Amino acid sequence: MSQWKQIQQLEIKYLEQVDYLYDDNFPMDIRQVLSSWIESQDWDTAANHESMATVLLNNLLSQLERQCSQEQNFLQRHNLKIINQQLQLKYKASPLHMAGVIATCLREERRIISTASIQEQGPLEKSMQNPVAFERQKNLDNRVAVIRSRVQMMDQAVKHLEDMQDDFDFRYKTLQSRDPADRNTDVMKQEVTRLQEMLNNLDFKRKDSLSKMRDVIKEIDALVVSQLNPELMEWKRKQQINCIGGPMLTGLEQLQNWFTLTAQSLFQMKRQLDKMGELILKVTYESDPIPLQRPQMEEQVKYLLYHLIRSSFVVEKQPCMPTHPQKPLIIKTGVQFTTKVRLLVKLPEVDYQLKVKTIFDKDLPPGRVNRQFFILTTNTKVMDVEESSNGCLSVEFRHLTKKHFSKICVLCWSQGPLSVTEELHSLSFEAQFNILGINIDLETCSFPLVVISNVSQLPGGWASVMWYNLLTDEPKNLGFFANPPRASWGQLSEVLSWQFSTFAGRGLNREQLHMLGEKLLGHQASHSESQVSWSKFCKENIPGKPFSFWMWLDSILELIKKHLLPIWNDNCIMGFVSKETERSLLKDREPGTFLLRFSESHLGGITFTWVEQSENGEAKLISVEPYTKSRLSALPFADIIRDYKVFANGEAPENPLKFLYPDIPKNEAFGRHYNSQQSKGKIATPPPCSSPEPPMSPGMFDMLTQHLSPLEIETAVSTVNLNRHTAASQDPYCRPIYQVLGQ
Known part of the structure; x- marks a missing residue:
């Protein structure tokens, strides 16, 4: 189901939030008539690439013109023509702004859908939507207006004087x-x-x-x-x-x-x-x-x-790499990033240039030992009047690049060494000018940054960004990870759901979050007030596994984004469900009923489990060895589900997958996602497998992480494991299976 159709099925209280998103910058009429085309474009990337944004703007206008010519309703056709003209005037000179507006609206729609699926707002979102805020802001409006009126009356008084x-x-x-x-x-x-x-x-x-x-x-x-x-x-x-x-x-x-x-x-x-x-x-x-x-x-x-x-000198857009627009505050050495500052006060028109200078790591705590960087490109720009800001000054640094100057390998803190992704940096902005005889020194800074030198550090860096911004509002607390505070599960689960709505298009529901809470905290501790330590979330390995909770979850996000996005957004993947819950859900279902869940033993793996009737008439649950990104690169997962075959007692091979849980016919659930012709090649009988391959030792994993990313490690291990099976088992439609329950 498309995102716009999901929006239209929401309750009125959520529709009111959607209504708030759309205005003259992005009229809802366009969202309605071009919904499919809009959702098929990569607006997040376009918001950081002017050439791509320009192409999308031209395509949008062309799509709108075509819709106008086909529209039978006279009034609607008239409105679409007016909108087309307004968009050309508004965005012809600033296509990046248009892409950013649409990207924000789509992202916010996903968040609203996610919130509706959980059925209640989390603590963070409630705090951001305080009902008292409207009255407070209304009072401020009135107070500012009264002061302006009194000052203008003073003009008359001085004139009379x-x-x-x-x-x-x-x-x-x-x-x-x-x-x-x-x-x-x-x-x-x-x-x-x-x-x-x-x-x-x-x-x-x-x-x-x-x-x-x-x-x-x-x-x-x-x-x-x-x-x-x-x-x-x-x-x-x-x-x-x-x-x-x-x-x-x-x-x-x-x-x-x-x-x-x-x-x-x-x-x-x-x-x-x-x-x-x-x-x-x-x-x-x-x-x-x-x-x-x-x-x-x-x-x-x-x-x-x-x-x-x-x-009033603020960072309007926090530092962000164009390659990762949804992960701000992470900077990779040698890669360009953008940031933007604005002066909220509209200054009287005077003839001067306001030059803004960027400084890296100006506010480091004294005595701290850390990696040192410098900005490779020019670090000074002049602020200009921005039309979209009603005449206020702003400046966007769009081509800043950081590079190592020197590096100290160990970071010395009282609590012990910190990892690279726990080391926080700052980007400061300074300017000086004189107005009405007043010398003003402007200074502001970004939120703390994580600087990485390899993309394998990106998941750890993003965990640090999430943890910091979730738990503190101190803008210069660069020593935060020397003694990081705990987060409540209620707070953390809300942020984790946001990751799925932002990066994968659909957030997590209450049941999925409950499973994650049990995985992280245990069966007895996964309520909203339970406290989660930073180490438990990101640094300690899951018991019996060579990876942490966050590394496991981030690898699933990556898998969804690259290989499972359509069926994830179509709600075909239950995803986060424990084996115990899986058994309780499937044991009384018809043979051939199956569900999809993410592997708990592999990084970035998905498996399916189906019901099979044993000889004594009891239900038996069968699972396949998890599919990882290396195995899903060749064929869409929906095609694998369609064409999956197994041998049984020498009989002709057949597909055991009949109904997606609870009782949806397979082709009805996945039919719209089939992309290739049904396989007609050789079908082999996969050997049964009672358990997954033994996990890698923690020592070996730690050694490899110095040279490879976790996903690269997983790919390498999967390839080795794959080669251990017979040639017949390598058919993508016939993965090794193993009985996980009901034996």
Whole structure:
């Protein structure tokens, strides 16, 4: 079933979340009429390759034009034409932006489908969708608007003050120009009295205006401390969760609006204070409040502007390799990566260049011994006004490359040596400029990075990125893995489900997560509050196996993504089910009923088990030796299921697979995924196998991991094991079988 069809079958509460995804950037009309074509394209890769994004944009417009010509409904045809024109205007100059928007929408759809299958949101997602947040943001909107209104009213007050002063100045100079002999007349005395009244009113107005300005400054200060800064911190936390597969990151434009409006209020107040400084050059007097109060207020406004602009300098896009767009914060030496920073405050139009410099590992803890790197390409770029950000400045570094400078082999910490993938680095961004006489030093940094030198380190690096961003919001805690905290199973299981919805298109349901919890923590400990250590998750081998829990799970993700994606997304693979559960599910089913599950003894393996009736009439369960990526490279797995044959007691070979659990006819479940003609070659009888090949010793595995990736090791071992069987057993449709239950 297509992803869009799955979306349309969701409950209304999930459909409301989907509705939130689509706007003028990507209208839902396009998602509807081009759903199949859209889902067949690789938008994640296109979002990081401009040439590919350009091709997809042109293809999208062509598809839309064809749909317009075929559409019979006049209104729908009119709407599609308008959308086509809007997309051309919006994305012709920025196809990467379009690809990113569509990739995000598709990814968020998968997350919503995954959440719906679990039937309840996990703790992280609930925290990201706090119902109080809407009211809080609405209050902030109103508060910013009130401040802007008060500041604009202050403009009128300062203008009125200037007019009053001009009137006083004119009358005063007119009086001074009179003949001294006329000064004792009644008219002159009345004029002097009138001038005194005007001066008193002027003094009152100056004090009143300054008092109101002081109140607004206090209000802005409170706004920044109590609301703006917390909202920014919350957005950064959401960005962390989004980096590891969590909900779509939104709110940056809203933050930018709040920051810009607040800064504009401060810029306006600075001009008002400057104007008051000009007024006292014309008229001043004893106890004049302007020279007494203005200097302190001006310093407060400058202080607020300085810190507001500094805090608005953010990393909009965390460092990421274009080859792995869904795994940010992992950088491989010698491979280009991209990152983007933005200034949330829209600055007044002035003639200057804001140059941003990148610095690697500026914030390393003192005394830390680590690998050292330098940026190979130019590390300075000028910020430009970005149209899509309503005039704010941003800069994207799209061709940065890191390279080793030197390497220290052992990382010395009080808790013992750390692995390469536990060593955290930072990428800092700096800029300097002057505005309205204020020297501002901008500085921000990315979330901690993992630097790898070989793709075999990618799974371990991604585990570190997940663990860090799940459990801390400290942006500079580079010593995190010296003593990593534990995660609750409730938190961790939610993140693991996100990995499957992000990388494999469909998240994990409650039953699958329960099996994973039991595998990691045991039968008695796999409830949501159980604590999982970093070592248990990623470093310690599963008992009796030469690999860790995460290495096993990551290899399954890789297998799905490369070889099983269509049938995984069609819900044909039960996947994570223990042998005990498998027996309870199949024992009472008709002969020929089978299910697909991932191997627990092989890295990246999938097997199927079917029900067979024994001679005494009891159910017997038969499983095949797991298929790994090396065995699935030749033929689609659906074809293997279709054409699988076994011999029994010298009879003609037959396919024992009849019904996908619980009772779906095989061709109904897999028919749409058959890709090749049915095999007509030689069919051999595979020898029975009572157990898988004996596992590799941990010592041998540790030695090999220094030179090969775990999947490369698995491939090599599988090849050796495969050669141990007879030539007949090498037919891909007749893998060795072994009785795993019911003997």
